[in-house]
Amino acid sequence: MIQKLKHKLDQKKIVSVRSLAKQYGISKSSAHRILKEDLELHVYKKKIEPRLTDEHKHKRKQFGNWVGHNFRKEDTMRILFSGEKMFDVDGIYNTQNECIWTGSRAEANDRGGIKMKQKFPQKVMLWLGVCSKGMTSLAIFDQGTVDHTEYIQNILPVALKYGNNTFGDHWTFQQDSAKAHIHHLIQK
Structure with a gap:
């Protein structure tokens, strides 16, 4: 799942945690945890x-x-x-x-x-x-x-x-x- 989310972020510039969770059938908190802890990413607003x-x-x-x-x-x-x-x-x-x-x-x-x-x-x-x-x-x-x-x-x-x-x-x-x-x- 970590690799799938990383690949998705590499393809698309702007992605919400909610849409990632829905697309991959995981909870919003799991998607958020993968982004923050596993991929060590931070969220930046435009x-x-x-x-x-x-x-x-x-x-x-x-x-x-x-x-x-x-x-x-x-x-x-x-x-x-x-x-x-x-x-x-x-x-x-x-x-x-x-x-x-x-x-x-x-x-x-x-x-x-x-x-x-x-x-x-x-x-x-x-x-x-x-x-x-x-x-x-x-x-x-x-x-x-x-x-x-x-x-x-x-x-x-x-x-x-x-x-x-x-x-x-x-x-x-x-x-x-x-x-x-x-x-x-x-x-x-």
């Missing part, structure tokens, strides 16, 4: 990672170095970080149900252990600002993406009010380089 280019990685590293060289430690505690997150309306990926039994994370990744997401599914956007003292109120955008007009009307007042109430006059508002953020009216 990870979801953003598709980052080498340019994205380079810019992130550059920004980290810039902050390290241009801000004193006490100034870094007075930064309000801003970010948006898209949530897919179409469906939910259930990490609990898709597991890969292998000997290491690297092998799990090679055998399909990374789930790629489409970049532009139907979605809703949420915005939040966070800092060392807490977080702003949440802004919700049902239309998905946000243009510079909506950003100026709905997000900047929230960030300004929170930053001034939390830090007074001396603080930094940090946003990423999303298209709406780099518009000349927002920069002004």
Whole structure:
């Protein structure tokens, strides 16, 4: 049975313990024990990672170095970080149900252990600002993406009010380089 399960795992990337047990007519606990103890495998769930280019990685590293060289430690505690997150309306990926039994994370990744997401599914956007003292109120955008007009009307007042109430006059508002953020009216 150990060899049969090992052969099945070599053929198929993603297999549940329940389906193995059913296919070979053994209990679920027996299949689990074979995988864990006899084959010395561990279960790894698929990870979801953003598709980052080498340019994205380079810019992130550059920004980290810039902050390290241009801000004193006490100034870094007075930064309000801003970010948006898209949530897919179409469906939910259930990490609990898709597991890969292998000997290491690297092998799990090679055998399909990374789930790629489409970049532009139907979605809703949420915005939040966070800092060392807490977080702003949440802004919700049902239309998905946000243009510079909506950003100026709905997000900047929230960030300004929170930053001034939390830090007074001396603080930094940090946003990423999303298209709406780099518009000349927002920069002004």
